[in-house]
Amino acid sequence: DALVRLEGVSKTYPSPAGPVTAVTDLSLEVIQGEILGVIGYSGAGKSTLVRLINALELPTAGRVFVGDDELTALPEKQRRAVRREIGMIFQQFNLFNSRTVAGNVGYPLKLAGVKQPERDRKVARLLDFVGLLERAHAYPEQLSGGQKQRVGIARALATDPKLLLADEATSALDPETTADVLALLKRVNRELGVTIVVITHEMDAIRAIADRVAVMDGGRLAELGNVYDVFARP
Ligand code: ADP
Ligand code: ADP
Secondary structure (H helix, E strand, O other), X not given: OEEEEEXXXXXEEOOOOOOEEEEEEEEEEEEOOOEEEEEOOOXXXXXXXXXXXXXXXXXXXXXXXXOOEEHHHOOHHHHHHHHHOEEEEEOOOOOOOOOOHHHHHHHHHHHOOOOOOHHHHHHHHHHHHOOOHHHOOOOHHHOOHHHHHHXXXXXXXXXXXXXXXXXXXXXXXXXXXXXXXHHHHHHHHHHHOOEEEXXXXXXXXXXXXXXXXXXXXXXXXXXXXXXXXXXXXX
């Protein structure tokens, strides 16, 4: 079953130098329960793909489905509701520096109207899952990069998303920390059943955890298949 489906999607941005086509005629499914890696050089269209899936951008042509919703047919308000059901983690973590670890993780729950003490219980469970329960009252600047990304992951999971988008989530981390974060993402997938799209320019990250890989090149899907098959090709 497909959790995300793109059908013949193209995206052209206006720019002072003339229109720039970031994605061209892309058809792709993210299958429920998988970890899909999306790899490509800078400018390949990866960020645009992320923004099309989480409904920050609408395609110029084609259709995008998330679950039962066709994003391209929904009014903005409902697109925003779909976006809230997608977890996001980022290269620069995007934590609120003025909030504690617990405050960061609990923030989406607060927005969703979840009251105390239920919010505290949920935050504690999430921090325990990512191994940071004892850092609940620390501030982001007191944490290592790997710890910050663990907080980012806990926050992204707070609202129980079915889909997690990891946008260059390990690109700011050293190799050892990267391995830890990737192992955590694997647990998120296998133990919590969250479907994950890992967008990166790092082949090792995809080799480590992805079930399938989509290779993007110049805005097009160049290859799609099992990690082993795609990376084994000459
Ligand atoms: P990647 O994430 O793989 O680096 P992007 O999706 O960011 O690729 O970019 C693909 C192409 O689209 C690039 O040529 C980029 O310059 C262009 N692009 C991306 N966003 C915009 C924008 N908002 N306005 C104009 N051009 C853009
Ligand atoms: P950018 O091009 O800098 O990635 P975006 O429009 O994608 O900008 O997002 C703007 C900012 O909003 C992000 O940098 C991030 O701080 C925040 N943001 C967007 N979506 C989410 C989300 N699902 N969870 C947490 N923060 C988010």
